[in-house]
Amino acid sequence: MSNNIVGKNEKTEITKGHLRWAALFLGELRDGLTMVRFVVATLYHYHAIRMLPNHSLRFSPNSSRFTKQHDVRISIHRSTCKVPF
Amino acid sequence: MQSAFLIVAKGYTEKQVGILFFVFGMSQFLFQAPAGYLYDYTEQKLLWLSTAGVATTFLTVFTAMFASDDNFILMVFIKFIQGGVTSFIPPGLNSITQGIVGSVGMTSQVSVNEMMNHLGTAILVLSGSVLAYFLYPDIGSLFIVSPIACVLFIYFLNKIKPGDIDHDAARGLKKEIHSEENSSYVPPGEVEGSVATSKKKLKTKPSYVFGFGEESEDPSGAPKADTPLQILRDPTLLLFIAICFLFHTSNGTVLPLVMQTLAIGNGSVGMLMSGLCITIAQVVMVFAAKICGTYSGKYGRKWLFLAGLGIVPIRCAILAGLLTLKGDGEATLLWQIVTLSTQILDGVGAGVFGTMYILVTSDISGGTGRFGLTLGLTTAAMSIGGTVSGYIGQAFAEDYGYLQAFWILCVMSTVPALLYFFCMPETLAQTEPAISIIEEDEEQKIGLENKSYVELT
Numbered sequence: 299m300s301n302n303i304v305g306k307n308e309k310t311e312i313t314k315g316h317l318r319w320a321a322l323f324l325g326e327l328r329d330g331l332t333m334v335r336f337v338v339a340t341l342y343h344y345h346a347i348r349m350l351p352n353h354s355l356r357f358s359p360n361s362s363r364f365t366k367q368h369d370v371r372i373s374i375h376r377s378t379c380k381v382p383f
Numbered sequence: 384m385q386s387a388f389l390i391v392a393k394g395y396t397e398k399q400v401g402i403l404f405f406v407f408g409m410s411q412f413l414f415q416a417p418a419g420y421l422y423d424y425t426e427q428k429l430l431w432l433s434t435a436g437v438a439t440t441f442l443t444v445f446t447a448m449f450a451s452d453d454n455f456i457l458m459v460f461i462k463f464i465q466g467g468v469t470s471f472i473p474p475g476l477n478s479i480t481q482g483i484v485g486s487v488g489m490t491s492q493v494s495v496n497e498m499m500n501h502l503g504t505a506i507l508v509l510s511g512s513v514l515a516y517f518l519y520p521d522i523g524s525l526f527i528v529s530p531i532a533c534v535l536f537i538y539f540l541n542k543i544k545p546g547d548i549d550h551d552a553a554r555g556l557k558k559e560i561h562s563e564e565n566s567s568y569v570p571p572g573e574v575e576g577s578v579a580t581s582k583k584k585l586k587t588k589p590s591y592v593f594g595f596g597e598e599s600e601d602p603s604g605a606p607k608a609d610t611p612l613q614i615l616r617d618p619t620l621l622l623f624i625a626i627c628f629l630f631h632t633s634n635g636t637v638l639p640l641v642m643q644t645l646a647i648g649n650g651s652v653g654m655l656m657s658g659l660c661i662t663i664a665q666v667v668m669v670f671a672a673k674i675c676g677t678y679s680g681k682y683g684r685k686w687l688f689l690a691g692l693g694i695v696p697i698r699c700a701i702l703a704g705l706l707t708l709k710g711d712g713e714a715t716l717l718w719q720i721v722t723l724s725t726q727i728l729d730g731v732g733a734g735v736f737g738t739m740y741i742l743v744t745s746d747i748s749g750g751t752g753r754f755g756l757t758l759g760l761t762t763a764a765m766s767i768g769g770t771v772s773g774y775i776g777q778a779f780a781e782d783y784g785y786l787q788a789f790w791i792l793c794v795m796s797t798v799p800a801l802l803y804f805f806c807m808p809e810t811l812a813q814t815e816p817a818i819s820i821i822e823e824d825e826e827q828k829i830g831l832e833n834k835s836y837v838e839l840t
Binding site: 309310313314316317318319320321322323324325 | 436472476479480483484492495496497499500501502503504507532533535536539540542543544547665
């Protein structure tokens with residue numbers, strides 16, 4: 299479908315404005331809920347460290363392995379982080 | 384990072400979460416190209432995009448609310464659906480954009496869209512991190528942000544009238560001004576009917592002809608879009624798809640590795656550091672998108688794109704150097720700040736790439752009528768690259784250490800840069816005018832005889 303573009307410039311500018319605003323709020327959706335991601339990533343790191351004995355979450359550029367307890371199942375009580383679900 | 388939520392709050396193991404997000408990534412990869420193919424034909428672009436936005440939000444909140452050990456299989460299915468739904472968003476927004484501004488206006492409008500995209504993300508994350516700093520550990524209220532963003536997105540999207548979108552331009556069909564027999568455009572400044580145009584309606588339903596067998600001529604003589612097989616035979620496109628895959632494979636995992644090296648310490652400072660990682664990069668991406676919009680239409684796509692690709696190996700080398708300097712010692716505040724500042728380079732690289740890949744895809748697909756499909760293919764390559772990247776980055780860090788991981792990623796990230804430099808041609812069409820948007824008075828001065836197609840602005 300083609301549109302007659304005569305006299306459309308002003309309307310096009312308004313439409314482009316709507317598109318800009320839509321794009322402003324699209325980032326959160328496109329990136330898969332960025333807010334959720336960063337919050338829980340930080341929560342994970344903080345509680346992962348707290349759960350490990352002697353804060354053994356360390357790394358060394360000279361060591362061959364990143365020492366981390368893979369078998370830690372994070373069992374944070376929901377009341378600790380107070381998320382509604 | 385939604386995986387972290389599933390581990391923290393839902394008790395999933397890392398392996399289970401890995402399966403969920405592998406399924407998500409593969410689903411995105413599978414659905415990107417068909418989504419683009421759909422957008423090339425449908426005239427309900429706004430409806431499809433709105434539905435995709437709502438569905439994405441709903442499914443993610445659903446996962447957050449109902450995921451448990453007992454319904455893991457259901458969650459796998461939900462993630463598969465979510466991957467498919469999310470894949471409708473990038474080709475949708477960009478098809479609508481091209482339908483509104485045309486291929487000439489894409490340079491500036493895509494850069495504005497990307498600027499607003501990154502600005503919105505930066506504002507959300509920055510405000511969220513500040514709020515979380517004070518609200519911690521009571522951060523549940525932050526989860527309401529995403530549905531609010533979805534509602535506002537739908538509101539502004541639906542203010543765009545369907546009649547404002549030119550569906551032929553949206554799919555990248557260029558019109559010859561003087562080919563009146565097949566063109567139904569009326570150039571600006573002319574009165575409809577003054578030129579003997581035959582208003583032949585272009586095909587808006589898929590023919591399901593994918594390019595195998597003999598091509599049949601359309602007896603009406605209406606312009607036809609290239610078949611998907613013709614698209615896939617374009618070596619420039621295939622090379623570009625490979626570059627997109629390789630870039631995301633090497634770049635996608637760097638941010639999580641940086642966040643892991645930084646997020647050590649007490650909860651509130653760690654939260655700020657994590658938030659700043661994203662915010663700094665997003666703010667720089669705003670400026671990167673602006674620069675791409677301003678200069679890529681004038682000076683071409685290649686050198687800007689190369690700047691974005693070349694930043695990644697530099698960033699990885701700097702991170703490896705910082706780790707070497709740190710050694711076995713404690714991470715000082717200065718070291719953390721310097722490491723955090725490498726996110727500026729992330730902003731440059733990802734910002735340039737995120738804007739330029741849409742413009743290059745638009746250039747490559749110009750005249751083919753398959754902009755949506757082409758964008759779907761390139762975005763699919765990025766999706767699969769990101770999925771692979773997440774795994775290999777963590778595998779390198781675990782097996783070889785962070786230092787070696789950054790060096791490996793440094794070498795890997797030079798490959799797409801070299802490929803682009805040596806093998807990829809300049810894609811900006813030479814017949815395009817040097818500026819991306821022509822004001823109404825300049826249109827009347829320049830006239831249309833020098834243009835090979837019609838701008839829609």
